[in-house]
Amino acid sequence: MKWQTFMNSVHQFISPPVDTCLTCNKRVKQLNTSLAICEECTRTIPWIAKPRCGVCGRHIGCPDCTRPAAAQRAIVCNRSSVAYNAQMREWLAQYKYRGNERYAELLAKMLERAYTGMKREFTNTHFKWKIDFITFVPVSQVRLSERGFNQAEMLGSILSRKQRIPLIPLLERRRHTVKQSFKSRHERIQDMQGIFQLHSSAVQRMKDVLNSYSSSTSPLPLRILLVDDIYTTGSTVNACAHILKEAGLSLNMPLEVYCLTWARS
Template identity: 50%
Template sequence: MREWLGQYKYRGNERYGLLLGLMLDRAYIALKEEKRSALLSQKTLIIHSSWSADLLVPVPVSDSRLRERGFNQAERLADVLSKRRKIPQLPLLIRTHHTGKQSFKSRAERIADMKHAFAENPAVTAQFADWMKRKVPLNRPVRIIIVDDIYTTGSTIRACADIVQQMGSDYGYRVEVYSLTWARS
């Protein structure tokens, strides 16, 4: 897995993109089944036992990382999932500053780096509000999945989730945030 990720992310071998995306799709199926089972065990009405995500949000990369790689690997993985499962994707977040390669940092350094690394993407804020009004019933939370390639300490996902939850709250919606990553370190 380390070799595949290295080939894809650092060496620009994009043929791995679909394969990694399909593996992430299997993780989505497992999440969906887990949530469906949880709803059934709570004796929730059958009408609500069909769980699915409402929106995918890829973790953004910094401008310098985007120039270096030529693509955002989380966005590409989310593209595969979006197409296969017909789940819309919105770039709700932007990276506020370049944090350097996290793979060379300790857990404490990663957590500190991620605290203020993300912000709401002003280019899609109005689109997000409009989408929620049209697509999400008020009687349940908005189900948002944050997509990334690798989970190490959870600091990236937590930082992104905090902002996404605040965005939903700003418009009067409850938000459930989930994450899907291709690998765990």
């Protein structure tokens, strides 16, 4: 063994390897094994362990779900991993706007935690809650060209792989809109009118899922998990869910749409 190789081995033995935290860039001896970030950053995550609102999953008092218009919602409920604060805004910006692809795995792991909680919440001794397939909120071609990827599709894809649930693109965006963060609640709702449509292959794919079940195991209803990055007013996910439910009615297919988002603002 060469002298330099020997010394490197000794150095590694007496000095444990050092990792760099993705989110704060600090060098630490060991990262959190589940999220691959340092323990200090892990402790600051504003997890939503038990939502205050059983519909939208908000962690604080929710005026939106008490409005009369809320009765027209198309989703069964939304659950989110975290509360959207300044730190989470920065993490999402790194992933969504700055193209830091390493954040995709971190955010997806956080999303999976919310999915696990949702599954536990809706499963009881007499009923096993099961999602039949995952879909995602589509982005416009303009956004796709700007970013090079659809952040919701990426998160849904990773969740699909980890949970072994089929990922099916069911929706398309009919037109481009300016960023929703620049709009009021009323403007967001108005802007979502007629913005989504079924993907050209959606109906056939939904039929294929139904046909994959035997008559004895056919799901009643078919359950779809709609993935997005942030839930603010719910206008986007509800617009998507309305399209999906209309498709279910046209196929005489009982259908429920659940929403899973990484953050709840």
